[in-house]
């Protein structure tokens with residue numbers, strides 16, 4: 001089961017990829033994790049990434065694709081995987097097609113206004129990474145994590161200007177992938193405007209049709 005989870009920031013992709021990963025025993029693979037892992041293992045590609053990231057530059061497509069390719073050859077990805085946040089652009093998708101056969105692309109649909117509402121109230125625990133929302137899922141004690149007592153903070157990425165910018169980048173660079181995978185009949189559209197539970201039910205139903 002080779003899957004891509006596609007959708008704008010705030011659609012809940014990462015969280016739901018985590019659930020699906022556990023349910024189907026396939027790894028959730030994000031480029032951020034791959035970069036960190038390659039740097040830690042000090043592979044050739046990892047050394048390059050470390051240098052680029054250290055300079056504060058963006059990792060170029062070619063290197064990202066090589067790292068994804070290397071990651072997908074590892075033992076745990078042989079029965080399937082969920083790519084979370086990759087590919088981000090048409091050239092990346094075309095490169096992926098040269099060495100992988102996909103089962104489905106789960107496309108999380110949500111309106112921009114709702115993304116802004118979700119992300120602008122988001123708070124994250126500095127200690128354990130748990131995610132809260134000032135309106136939709138507040139911590140029991142303001143500013144303190146329910147799970148571990150750690151302090152909550154707002155990521156700089158979740159400022160209004162940054163959210164709008166991330167949405168713009170998504171709509172311009174990544175949204176063309178919807179048409180790209182639509183033509184290949186791989187697209188499973190999911191309404192992710194409701195609760196994570198509701199979204200998960202839809203994903204399960206979509207994946208059932210693959211078997």
Ligand SMILES: [Zn+2]
Pocket residue numbers: 125126127128129130145146147148149150
């Ligand atoms: Zn915590």
